[in-house]
Amino acid sequence: MQALALLVAVLSVLLPQGLAAETATTCAGIVPMRRRREVISISDFGGVGDGKTLNTWAFHKAIYRIQHVRRRGGTLLYIPAGIWLTGSFNLTSHMTLYLARGAVIKATQDVWNWPLVDPLPSYGRGREFPGSRYASFIQANGIRDVIITGENGTIDGQGEIWWNLWKQKRLLHTRPHLLELMNSRDILVSNVVFLNSPFWNIHPVYCSNVVIKLVTVLAPYDSPNTDGVDPDSSSNVCIEDSFISTGDDLVAVKSGWDEYGISYGRPSYGITIRRLTGTTPFSGFAIGSETSGGVENVLVDNINLYNVGTGIHIKTNIGRGGYIRNITINDITMNTVGKAIQIASDVGEHPDENFNPNAIPMVDGITIKNVWGMEVEQPGSIEGIKNSPFTNICLFNVKLWGVGASLWKCTDVSGGALGVNPWPCPQLTSSYATSSC
Numbered sequence: 001m002q003a004l005a006l007l008v009a010v011l012s013v014l015l016p017q018g019l020a021a022e023t024a025t026t027c028a029g030i031v032p033m034r035r036r037r038e039v040i041s042i043s044d045f046g047g048v049g050d051g052k053t054l055n056t057w058a059f060h061k062a063i064y065r066i067q068h069v070r071r072r073g074g075t076l077l078y079i080p081a082g083i084w085l086t087g088s089f090n091l092t093s094h095m096t097l098y099l100a101r102g103a104v105i106k107a108t109q110d111v112w113n114w115p116l117v118d119p120l121p122s123y124g125r126g127r128e129f130p131g132s133r134y135a136s137f138i139q140a141n142g143i144r145d146v147i148i149t150g151e152n153g154t155i156d157g158q159g160e161i162w163w164n165l166w167k168q169k170r171l172l173h174t175r176p177h178l179l180e181l182m183n184s185r186d187i188l189v190s191n192v193v194f195l196n197s198p199f200w201n202i203h204p205v206y207c208s209n210v211v212i213k214l215v216t217v218l219a220p221y222d223s224p225n226t227d228g229v230d231p232d233s234s235s236n237v238c239i240e241d242s243f244i245s246t247g248d249d250l251v252a253v254k255s256g257w258d259e260y261g262i263s264y265g266r267p268s269y270g271i272t273i274r275r276l277t278g279t280t281p282f283s284g285f286a287i288g289s290e291t292s293g294g295v296e297n298v299l300v301d302n303i304n305l306y307n308v309g310t311g312i313h314i315k316t317n318i319g320r321g322g323y324i325r326n327i328t329i330n331d332i333t334m335n336t337v338g339k340a341i342q343i344a345s346d347v348g349e350h351p352d353e354n355f356n357p358n359a360i361p362m363v364d365g366i367t368i369k370n371v372w373g374m375e376v377e378q379p380g381s382i383e384g385i386k387n388s389p390f391t392n393i394c395l396f397n398v399k400l401w402g403v404g405a406s407l408w409k410c411t412d413v414s415g416g417a418l419g420v421n422p423w424p425c426p427q428l429t430s431s432y433a434t435s436s437c
C-alpha cells in the first residue's frame, strides 16, 4: 500500500511535465472535447435504424429541437447502433453528433431530389459545373461549438451512384461533399469513419479552430474526386492521427479559385497536419491547386504514404494569383510512389474565360526535410514561372530509392539542397542551403 502511495506521489510529480510535452504535439488545446449536459436520441424523434426507413424528418426534427430549445452546455444527439438512412441535414451550434459503435448514418441515393445550395463565393460556381451545387450530406453553416464523435460509427455517403452518374456525364450540378463546415468555428471531429463520399469527404471552408483527429476516411482507389480532407480558406486547422485511403488527394489545402478566390481574398493559414497514413493514386499531401486567397504557415509532420501517385504536391497555376509561403514538411516516408515531390505552376483548369492571365501566384519558402522514399519512380520536379520563379525552396535529407536513371527536373526555381539523393538539380545549391534555408 505504502509503495503504491509512493508510486502515485512520484508519478504525480513526473506526469505534468510528461503531459505538457505530450500536449505540445497534439491538437488537443484548440477545441476541447465537451461533455454535454443533455442527451437525446434519434429514436426519440421517430428514427428507425433498420436501413430501410427514411430518417430525414427525424434528423431535421432533432436538430430543430437542439437549435430552438437551447440547453446550457449544449445537447448530444445519440445515434444508436443500426443503419440510419437519411437525406442531407444541417448541424447546429452547441451540439455533439455521437455515433455509437455500430451506428451508420447512411445517405439516400435519391440523387434527383437532392437539395441544392449556392456556390461558394471564392469559387464563383460549383467546382464541377456552373451555378448551384448539391448540398453536402451533412452541412454546417455559420455555427460554432460542434462535435462529431463517438465509437467509430460510420457516415456513409453511398457515393457509387454519384461516381457513376458523373462518369456517364449525366449530372448537372457539382456532387455533394460528405461533410461541409462553412463559416463555422470551434469544430471537433474525432473517432468517426467517413465512407464513400460522393465528392470531397471533409471540407472546412471559411472556418477557424477546426480539429480533425482519429478519423478513418475510405473510398475506392478509382472513385473520382474523393479527396480526404480539404481545409479551404480556413485558419487554425489541425488534422492528426488518421488513416485516409481514397481516390484523390488525401489532404489538400486550398483557398479559392482564380478571379473569385482573389476577390474573396480569404487565405488558409495556421494549418497543422501530422501522423497520417494513407494511399491514393493522386497526392498524399497537397496544397492547391485552388490557392487564390493565399496559403501560409503550414506544418506537415510525420506522414506515412504507400502506393501514391505523388507524395508531396504543391500545385498552382497562372490566373490563380495568391501565394503559397512558409510551408514546412518534415518526416515523410513513402513506399511505391510515382513521383516523390512536385511543385508545379501549371495544374488545374480555370472556372471560366474571365480569369486574369496576369494573376501570377507567388511561391516562397517551402522546406521539405527528412523524406525517405522506397520504390520511387521519379524523384520529382520543381517548375516555377518564367519571370516569377519559386524562391527559397529548400530540400534537406531527402533520400529516394529505386529511381534508376530518372533525375530531378527544375525550371525557374531557386533555393538550397543538402543530403538529397539522387543528386538535386543545380538550381538548388548546398551553399544556399547552409546559409539561408
Ligand SMILES: *[C@@H]1O[C@H](CO)[C@@H](O)[C@H](O)[C@H]1NC(C)=O
Pocket: 060, 089, 090, 117, 139, 141
Ligand atoms: C440547411 O442549410 C441551408 C443553407 O446552408 C438551407 O438552405 C437549408 O434550408 C437548411 N435546411 C434545413 C432543413 O434547415
Ligand SMILES: *[C@@H]1O[C@H](CO)[C@@H](O)[C@H](O)[C@H]1NC(C)=O
Pocket: 150, 151, 152, 191, 214, 215, 216
Ligand atoms: C476508433 O478509431 C481510432 C482510430 O483508428 C482508434 O484509435 C480508437 O481506439 C478507436 N476507438 C474505439 C472506441 O474503438
Ligand SMILES: *[C@@H]1O[C@H](CO)[C@@H](O)[C@H](O)[C@H]1NC(C)=O
Pocket: 296, 297, 298, 299, 326, 328
Ligand atoms: C511559419 O509557419 C509556422 C507554422 O508552421 C509558424 O509557427 C511561424 O510563425 C511562421 N513564420 C512566420 C514568419 O510567419
